[in-house]
Amino acid sequence: MRISLKWMKTLLDIDMSIDELKDRLDLTGTAVETVITIGEALDGVVVGQIVAKESHPDADKLWVTTVDVGSDALLTIVCGAQNFETGDKVPVATVGSTLPNGMEIKKAKLRGVVSMGMNCSAAELGMGSDQSGLLILPPDAPVGVPFAEYKDLTDTVLELEITPNRPDCLSVVGMAREMAAVLGTTFEIPSGFPDETGEPIADSLRVDILDPELCSRYTARLIRNVKIGPSPDWLVERIVALGQRPVNNVVDITNYVMFELGQPLHAFDAATLGRDSEGVSHIIVRRAGAGERLTTLDGQDRPLDPGMLIIADPNGPVGLAGVMGGENTEVSEETVDIILEAASFDQVVTSHTSRSLALISEASMRFERGVDPMGCIAAQNRAAQLMAEYCGGLVAPGLVDVCPEPIQDRSLELRRSRVNRMLGTQLPAQDIETVLRALGLGVEVHDGDDSFSVDIPSFRPDLTREIDLIEEVLRVWGMDRVPSTLPGGRERIGGLDSGQRWRERIAATMRAAGLNETITYAFVDPGDLGRLSWELDDGELLVELLNPMSEEQAVLRRTLAPGLLRAVSYNQRRGVENVHLYELGRVFSTSEGRKLPRERDVVAGLLAGRWHAPTWHDPRSKDKGVDAALRGPQLNFFDGKGIVEILLEDLGISRWSTRSADVPWLQPGRAAEIVVRGQSVGWLGEVHPRVLEQFEAQAPVVMFELQLAALIKAAVAIRPSTDVPRFPAISFDVALVVDEAVTAESVEQSLSKAGGKLLESVRLFDVYRGAGIPEGKKSLAFALSYRAEDRTLTDEEVRPAHDRAIRKVSASLGAELRS
């Protein structure tokens, strides 16, 4: 909503700088979004006098004028207008100025004559639509004075953000009331009543409201014999300042009164309105019928639906109620009599009409937020008076006023104790009363200052409860004056719960392991699961968005994999080869019959490329060439597994294992399930090259995704201490040659089991294939460490048991001892 300070100052005194005013409005709930200074755009346009006028030697319709603009030299200006004489005063745009339409005035040669500026029409100066010729100024216009200054065109326009609860502020008068209240001053309401003449309107117009719940009031006036023409300058200037294009005097007045009083008005050409069986013009307010159409004033032919409210005559629609009139009843040059509408249409239906047609007008914007039904009459009278004055109209006596439900007076109780208890203040009754009265509310004080009865005017539909009044008191009295305190609640305990603490710990471990946190979108491409060859469980469904931004974001993610793989691709395409990411995020799935989907949090990690760019520390290998040697090893399955190991160890989860698994999006043989206490908690592996191709990512990419809830459930917060060993351990190495199919884990478990009480640990330190090892076999080398709590073990004491254990394991696994 725009307001012109020049216009505002005709209603109230504003004795402060723009900055002070802006602050005051900001701090009382009317945010000032921008401050526009009008008049600046006409810099360089001055009042000039035509001192000579000669035909252009080389063009029939052009004149070469000599113009005095108050400077030392006279200007030669070539001019195409025909409506002036020598001696006329006109606005002159000098070289270097820019007109409101964006035209830059330059020195120019027109058919061989150099022109040093431009004599302007009203339209060229943004002052209306008249471009028929130069704007001829009165003879007393002072030559050389800036045109904006001469015409008093300078103005400051404030663009205000009006919150949805304050429809009353969508008018000049409403804002004057608000400003008077917050500035502590008074304001005047412009009003008018027309002289009435001729036959009363009642004989010429019939109005029926068929849907009274959607139209609480419909008023009309009849103005005969209007002369359509341009509006007076002052009126054009005011509506232009508020962003409205001038059209003609009738339409401009309807817009002017809408801006002034907040009541949208519409003028019909009376002659074009259909009549009832008795020959009386007939307006019907009703829902649109299916299949009806209307060409609106903007020339668009629009389909209507029964959710829309329309103004109709017996022949069909003539306007979209509260949104825009129809072309069929538009006021034109030929119009003689007009019917002026001021009505109150329902907020929701106006919003529906406007939004479903994508047609937002100044009127619809106001009706959508609520227009005071009590304002119709004042707006009718004000507009009729202006039309009588500026369009030469004859206002028919009376008005049609159809108001199915009388508007009730309302009053609210306000307790002073409640105000202070809610705000944390100690306001005396006087302060509260002052604020309420300043806002135009009627106040009666009861109970020795402790409560008020407050009359609510119809223009404040937002005030329906005591709290609404408390807000008004706070807002106008001043939020900045409320002392800052902290709540003193007694029974409050803050902090993270155990799940939240584990979650933070998991994130911290991911970072300690070298992964960087990222965030990806929750909505993904429905084709992503296919790209992964991911199969949903029986009955499991993806969560589908009904109105996605695009087909690529049409379902909620079931796994973080697609988002992270896209991040890899994003990095690789930008030359970043080494990618180490994790995300703690939510995944979704649903099934038939469910309203809300299942939401689960997972932690996913991803590694691509190498751990780091080459450094001078990296070992060199002579046989692989300098480049390969300098780049270090590529990340693989075990880098991912290492992170999972660190994570599970940090969570205190000891009973877990890795199970080779068939995971469709992972490379066979490099894919595993992570099993905690017999339950799968997630997957780990190298992403299948075929999948990487789908996501335009380069191998190797290692990923894992684990269920957060399962991890947290298995996590052990308190691990009792165990004694640090006091006696040295004794260690034996053993290399076992086993079939390829025998897993390291199974050998390790067998050794652990067979090793006896003194066996402290079994550590795999080498896996070897090649010379000396038969095809299809591998050598696994373990270090077995034995320790007793109470003595230093000797070789002699341990060796026999160790040898027995090795023989037993070798026999059970078909392993051979490698010598």
Add this chain to the structure above:
Amino acid sequence: MSTIDELNDMRTKALTEIAAAGDGASLETVRVAYLGKKGELTAILRGLGSLSAQERPIVGKTSNEVRQELEAALDGRRRDLEHVELEAKVSADAVDVTLPGRGRVPGREHLIEMITRQVVEVFIGLGYRIVEGPQVELDYYNFTALNHPPAHPARAATDTFYVRDLEAGDARTTGESDVLLRTHTSPVQVRVMENEEPPIYVLAPGKVFRRDIADPSHLPQFTQVEGLVVDEGITFGDLKGTLDYFCKEMFGHDRKTRFRPHFFPFTEPSAEVDVSCGICGGDGCRFCKYTGWLEILGCGMVDPNVFGYVDIDTERFSGFAFGMGVERIAALKYNIPDLRMLVEGDMRFLRQF
């Protein structure tokens, strides 16, 4: 030559040789030559038995003296040589200390998670608990119980993501749905008040979704932190004090806050909170669009209608709520030129914070 003279000559010779030994090995040769099993001094000691009873104690005593003297000299020389060797080794081990070090590089926290955590820490200090809610919500929690009128524009399918409702019934066939991606963290307020009795002091961080096209200043998915307090005697002053404290903790103790009345459906009175611009200190600059202030969050006293939905006695209890956009704070605090960088996963961006 008497044995004593022999011993004295040997001592002189040996001490000279010890002093001349240039490294550990030659020192050892000297030791063996005199004190070894076949060494000169050892030979004399062995020959003691053949000496006369008169000579034996004198030669024996002198031999021991010589032996002790030589051992001491050997030890001293050995220490000297070790010292020299260590010096040489140390000097040979010198490195170019400007060469880069070697370390496992830890990962970084995402900027948004970092700021969220900072916000959480401030409010934990003020005695708040952290709560969460579903990201797929019902219209009831997201709008209705937050006092949004049925025709509120935020409900429009142009603004809010709707999710297919798979519960049996009309909704299934018409494709109409009251299931949506939450547009703010405020529904968590309602869920907490439904399930808990006051006093309530909670903070709800989380992801929210709106149908905005991703551009430098908008993302269709972003992060909010919601706060809710319900207790006896909670005032607007308490809201101001709480957020004053928060802004100072978050942005710096020299920053000022300003409360501007505003409108939200679920709070009344409502306000927007500005913090003074950190670039110009409030004088006005390009960063704050010459206002001196940066808008940080929205807040207000819990609307009585909201309490009505969750059966909280408005005469006994009052409360306040506030909400802030973490991406906005990130953009302001870290000067992020394009919010899309936050969801692209570019390592070069992620490793900056």
